[in-house]
Structures are given as structure tokens and as C-alpha cells.
Amino acid sequence: MRNYKIPTLTIAGSDSSGGAGIQADLKTFSAIGTYGMSVITAITAQNTQGVFDVEELSQNIIKKQIEVVFEDIKPKSTKIGMVSSPEIILEISNTLKKYDVENLVVDPVMISKSGYSLLKPEAKAKLIKYLIPMAYIVTPNVPEAEEITGIKINTVEDMKIAGIKILSMGPKYVLMKGGHLEGDAIDLLIGEETFEIFKSKRLNRKNTHGTGCTISSAIASHLALGYNIKDSVKLSKEYITSAIENSFDIGHGVGPVHHFYKLDEKNTKGEEKQLILAE
Ligand SMILES: Nc1ncnc2c1ncn2[C@@H]1O[C@H](COP(=O)(O)OP(=O)(O)OP(=O)(O)O)[C@@H](O)[C@H]1O
Numbered sequence: 001m002r003n004y005k006i007p008t009l010t011i012a013g014s015d016s017s018g019g020a021g022i023q024a025d026l027k028t029f030s031a032i033g034t035y036g037m038s039v040i041t042a043i044t045a046q047n048t049q050g051v052f053d054v055e056e057l058s059q060n061i062i063k064k065q066i067e068v069v070f071e072d073i074k075p076k077s078t079k080i081g082m083v084s085s086p087e088i089i090l091e092i093s094n095t096l097k098k099y100d101v102e103n104l105v106v107d108p109v110m111i112s113k114s115g116y117s118l119l120k121p122e123a124k125a126k127l128i129k130y131l132i133p134m135a136y137i138v139t140p141n142v143p144e145a146e147e148i149t150g151i152k153i154n155t156v157e158d159m160k161i162a163g164i165k166i167l168s169m170g171p172k173y174v175l176m177k178g179g180h181l182e183g184d185a186i187d188l189l190i191g192e193e194t195f196e197i198f199k200s201k202r203l204n205r206k207n208t209h210g211t212g213c214t215i216s217s218a219i220a221s222h223l224a225l226g227y228n229i230k231d232s233v234k235l236s237k238e239y240i241t242s243a244i245e246n247s248f249d250i251g252h253g254v255g256p257v258h259h260f261y262k263l264d265e266k267n268t269k270g271e272e273k274q275l276i277l278a279e
Pocket residue numbers: 020112113140141142177178179180185186187200201202203204205208209210211212213215237240241244
């Protein structure tokens with residue numbers, strides 16, 4: 001069920017090479033079929049080989065971007081990615097509080113795949129205090145969950161324990177992503193009365209730039225389209241799995257995942273009725 005008129009917002013950093021950050025988010029929104037909007041928090045000079053420099057945008061322009069978007073086109077879901085500094089986190093949190101923010105997905109981005117710190121160490125406490133409690137769902141990977149909770153994670157059981165601790169910090173749901181562990185790629189959806197396991201085979205691919213940004217944007221898109229949390233995570237897990245399966249070599253380092261929706265394949269075989277466009 002796509003609807004190209006359903007607005008979805010990403011608040012995140014720009015990745016000049018197009019594999020992660022704002023660019024991955026907007027590609028995901030389009031592939032899943034929502035209307036993508038963006039508030040840029042920082043600009044990274046980044047390619048498939050690493051992050052080479054970062055410039056944060058001013059608090060003023062971040063606030064203004066959020067205000068003009070919410071006052072004109074109210075998003076059906078909002079995803080937060082790279083937020084960089086304590087000041088930027090406070091600005092985003094204070095500005096969002098003025099609006100009725102639906103379906104807030106917080107991806108607690110900390111360190112890029114190439115090892116560059118995208119969140120200043122002194123900003124971690126602010127992320128925990130201000131953004132995590134506002135979230136409908138938080139989507140940490142293993143190292144991020146370890147940073148947030150102080151719990152060392154080696155097994156799926158550890159993921160569950162850390163996920164429950166993050167849940168106690170105030171979000172409605174936590175998706176603990178197991179991409180960094182060995183074996184099958186197992187993610188856990190944890191809520192007050194929810195515990196679901198989403199499992200896929202580990203794909204032996206080197207091109208996984210932007211996987212975290214992509215799954216959180218996919219969840220935001222599906223929530224905006226009206227799917228419940230379990231279906232949103234299920235469909236997003238399917239989306240990221242095919243995106244990784246079809247990831248490709250471009251550039252000289254860790255290439256990007258491929259954005260396309262499985263329905264597109266079906267549609268070429270004549271099942272156009274699945275593509276629901278807004279009137
Ligand atoms: N090799 C793989 N094969 C299959 N699925 C994977 C693989 N690596 C990651 N995933 C899945 O991709 C999604 C993103 O997980 P991951 O833990 O890699 O996020 P991330 O570390 O936040 O990504 P990033 O490094 O881009 O920030 C999860 O659903 C995870 O299970």
C-alpha cells in the first residue's frame with residue numbers, strides 16, 4: 001500500500017556519497033512510496049571509504065527547518081538520525097515539543113561503519129535524556145545499545161536485557177538490531193507487552209553502507225502508511241534484507257544497499273492493483 005502523498009520527515013546528517021544519512025532516508029521513503037522531507041543537522045564529507053569531515057548546521061537553521069515543515073506539511077512520521085552535539089539535540093527536542101509529533105523513530109546514530117564519531121561524546125547523555133523518551137520506537141545497533149546502557153552485548157539474550165533497559169528510559173518500543181553479532185541477523189522488537197524476534201540469514205556482503213539509516217526510515221515509512229508496529233518492523237526487515245542482498249560495488253570502499261520495493265517486481269508481472277496511489 002503506497003501513497004505518495006503521505007509525508008514522512010527525516011532529521012539527520014547529509015552523506016555526500018549518497019549511501020547513508022539523509023540521502024539513504026529519502027531513497028527509502030521513495031522506494032516504499034511515501035513523500036520524503038528533510039531537516040539537515042550536519043553535512044559530512046563522506047564516501048564509501050570513510051567520513052573525512054563534518055560541519056554542523058546552526059541551531060537556528062535546524063529549528064527553522066523543523067518549524068516551516070511542521071507548519072505547512074505535518075509529517076505522518078518523523079525519523080531522527082545523526083544529531084551530533086548537545087546543543088543540536090536540545091534544539092530539536094524543544095522545537096518538536098511544540099508540535100503533535102506522530103510516530104517518532106529515533107535511530108541513536110553514534111559511530112559510522114568506518115569508525116568516525118558522528119555524535120560528540122558529551123552529547124550521549126542528552127540523547128538519552130531528551131530524544132529517547134520522546135520516541136515511539138528507538139533502533140539501536142549493538143555498540144549503540146552498549147553505550148546507552150553500559151551492558152556488554154555478546155548474545156541475543158544480552159540484546160534482550162539491554163533492550164528492556166532502553167525501554168525503561170521511556171520510548172514505546174525498542175528495536176534491538178543484531179547486525180553486529182555473528183550468526184543469523186536477529187533483531188528484537190521489545191515493548192511493554194511485546195516481544196518479537198525478526199530473523200534473517202546473515203548475507204555475506206561487503207556493501208552494507210547505510211543499513212541502519214535504511215531500516216529506521218523504512219519503519220518510519222510503514223508507520224506513516226498506517227501499518228501497526230509489528231507489521232512495520234516485519235516489512236522493514238524484509239526491505240533491508242533485499243536491500244543488502246542487492247547491494248552493489250560503487251566506489252572503492254563499503255558500497256551502498258540497493259533501494260527498491262519488492263512490490264515493484266510483482267508490479268511488472270501484472271499485479272498493479274497493489275500500487276495504491278493517492279487520489
Ligand atoms: N550481513 C547481514 N545480513 C543480513 N542482515 C543484516 C546484515 N547486517 C545487518 N543486517 C540487518 O540490517 C539491519 C541494520 O542492522 P545493523 O545492526 O547493521 O545497523 P547499524 O549498525 O545501525 O547500521 P549502520 O552501521 O549503517 O549504522 C538489521 O535488521 C540487521 O539485522
